[in-house]
Amino acid sequence: MTDSRSRLRRVLLWLIPVVLLLTACGEPEWRTKDISNLMPSLAFELTSETGEAVTAERYRGQVVLMFFGFTHCPDICPVTLGRLKAVLGQLDDDAEDVTVLFVTVDPKRDDLKALRQYTSAFGEEFVGLRGDRQALDTLTKRYRVTYGYGEPDASGNYSVSHSSAVFAFDRQGDARLLIRDSDPMEAVVADVRRLVQ
């Protein structure tokens, strides 16, 4: 009895420095969701809104914020992109090193012209990307997101379900953060600034 109790005490005494060491060594916590060990680095083959074929290599050296949406989106997309625009506004000079990639999950309706018009409303850091079904599915599968189409109404409009998250990649193209629409603004600004610096 006393023997097992003293053994327990010894284990507990050992645990204290180990826990302290673990917490002391770790970097300060990110305020949005850290996905460093969960998701793969940035890779895709798509067409940019200017019509040129682009891969992820093109954006190495930049902090990339990637979002999946569609230009007919009534709520989540404009709100999210608007929020990102505000984030970039608060970053001042650091914003130059950030690119926002808007990948359309509705390539049928979103042609290059529609994409150009849509992203230009938010700023020059915003780039629209589109691809055929296969290229798009390769990318969405890689980041474990999906999309789906609702039934079209009388005038041919249909709703599209898509991911509401923004994926952030560092300058090396490694996946770092997942930004949710519920994350407070100042948390997003602080984390993106930390990625840039």
Add this chain to the structure above:
Amino acid sequence: MTEYLYYLLPWEFGLSWLVFCVGGLWLYYRGLVRRRARGIAPGVWRPLAFTVGMVGIYAVSQTHYDYLAQYMFFTHRIQHLVMHHAAPFLIALSVPWPVLASGLPEWRVPAGVSKPAMALLRGLYRVLQNPVLAPVLFVGLIYFWLIPSVHFDAMLSRWLYDVMNWSMVIDGILFWWLMLDPVTTKGGLARLGFGARLVILWLVMVPQIALGAYIALSDRVLFDVYAVCGRAWPLAPLTDQQIGGLVTWIPAAMMSVLGILVLIGYWLAGRGDDRAPAAGLTTTEGA
């Protein structure tokens, strides 16, 4: 036709699932043929139960169903119902171990490797099948993977997703085998008695009902990963969660009731002690 074929192909190919399902069925049918030649093969029902169980695991992991399971909460709950409850239940009910052993190829493993490996496995098995730990693990794993932050990571990461699903299948087979093993003594050694199993089956039912009801009756979205990653089709998040909660609640608890019925059946048939097999029931099994 090709479209149907597309839905039967894996959404994400996983070698471990293929090896487990195809390898398991191959071993089983090889063993079945050999046992039939010696006149000691089980009848029709046990091979059928084993086959349906294995095909079930394959269907929810290596067809397009896996896509639905990744991008909708209630379809994910159905996937786990198959992986952790229904399929392992059928596999355990089929008592496949002697048939699988007969199907093993005659490879010679050096005793220096096989002995410590078997000792390790036996020790691990004894710990996991402890009558207190096994039900705690069975319910604990359901709760653990449904902690919202853990669930979020598991749905985001390919390898965590695989770990989650494998933990369901392995724990499911272990648990249901502990519950549905038709004998209570083997070679003079006591296994878990029917009475204790009835208590365990009832005990695991209660927290599953509680969790399922909590999820189904919650008026806010608990698992936001499906909004973050997108849904398979535009279904209202709360509706998705309510159906998912019901799946966690009712059919999962029903499996305990089915298990209790099977045990009562064994009991009435006078089974339990392998030294005194009841007439009529064990004639086709052999040792």
